[in-house]
Amino acid sequence: MPRWKELPAETSNSERQLLVQLRRLKDHSDLSLAALASRTSYSRSSWERYLNGKKPVPRTAVEELARVCGTEPTRLIVLYDVAERARAKAPAPGRADEPSSPPRSSQPSSPAQNQERGQEQGREQTPDRAQDQDQDRAQESASTLASASASARPGRTVPLGWMLAAVALAVAVAFGAGVLTARGWDDEAPAEKTGPVAVGAGYLRGQTYKCAVRRQDGELRAGRSDTREMLLDINSTGFDVVEAQCLLREKGFSPGVFDGLYDERTKGAAKKFQQAHHLVVDGIIGPDTWRELRG
Template identity: 95%
Template sequence: MPRWKELPAETSHSERQLLVQLRRLKDHSDLSLAALASRTSYSRSSWERYLNGKKPVPRKAVEELARVCGTEPTRLIVLYDVAERARAKAPARGRADEPSSPPRSEQPSSPAQDQEQGQEKGREQTPDQDQDQDHDQDQESASTLASASASASVRPGRTVPLGWTLAVVALAVAVAFGAGLLTARGWDDEAPAEKTGPVAVGAGYLRGQTYKCAVRRQDGELRAGHSDTREMLLDINSTGFDVVEAQCLLREKGFSPGVFDGLYDERTKGAAKKFQHAHHLVIDGIIGPDTWRELRR
């Protein structure tokens, strides 16, 4: 399995969550970048830029990657939408108002200096300028936001105080960050939250609560009544009713993880590995389509 490059430091939290899941999905499929290029509408170099955070990944690319890897794309699309909204809230580069006069410490440049600077900028243009601009926009978004706010505070006739402007901007950033954190909490394998009691996550699932297992056979397959998925990928720190369903089915098959709380922890992964070994599956502890198929038999 290839070792991924470190994502750029300026990558936003929501964008990082999306890329972590896309990388994991690609690794689990054992497909190379060249193989992805042959099965999708995007070239190998495009996939390299997308998965390494050099350019934002398009929505269509997210859907095609999920299709090629044989998984349901809904959760990936949710992560994409959160990242897209965060990008949309970031101020565009160069929109901050320019000061009407140069600072006192600076002297106006002569026509010869302007011409020389223009020639230097022309020589610096490269075919990869679009990629560099995408990279620069992320780095400069914070400074652009500060400049725009400061400029707005000194416009003639401005009636809104600077403090209110900054407060509104900070609130918008906090809301976007919080939405991404709540949506992708189940996949964040870098800083799992402590279990301090039942916490509402969404769609009725409460993290930290134990659920009952009532496994029965319906339409020719076993079901515990928490989820009917047969494709969802589950790994360490996945959460939700899909995990509860898998934990109940593992117990029904004689490989109980001991807990039925919807958190895919080491005990659940260990039970999954034992089940995979007994049924001659790939022993990686990751519940995917093949393992789901055997669990529901």
């Protein structure tokens, strides 16, 4: 099973919980992204963006994924509604995915450039598939520039302004194509660890935290989070995970690490704890497991 990429640092906790459950459902179904695309109304690239947190997943996509995987969608819809309310409260980000228009030159356009503009204006795209064609358009632009340069007659003087504009546009096209390629789907390459990374609210990914568990108001607390309901599963991160790791150690089921990353060791410790307390042994920390951990 390919390893999932880390979710973007700016992903909210509620959105993170929804994506963790959708990823888990997809993994258990053994369906590839291409298989999901063939069985739903969303393309493979759309599913890749949704499940990697690059774009908010629509409600209908949540329902279709549940249907295809043969599970009751109620729980997922509840998580979706919570994430949707959180998105509504957050400030609207700028549309960074819109390609900026290249600066217009004061020089008259060449026939090759006019032809390129006509092709771009006549090309109709749907929102979900527009990003898939960005790299193709970049390659077409580069080819058009190369053809225009090659067709110039020997000895013909090319205005300096045109030459500089062509070079700048070619560099911009090549850079944009490289960025899009780097952001593509990579099932085999694991995420590189480059030291502690800020992930909001003071949590640093890659840093180890100390546990200081004490009883307060009749329940155990490690001072990292006071949640009793947050769902934690593989690839969950943050202080909620640190809290769970510390409480597991306090209960005698230490995961060995206290870094806020819900990995296989933490899940294994959670399973042993659940089995000892006669809970559902799935390794997912939810309300029932939190109640026993804080008891």
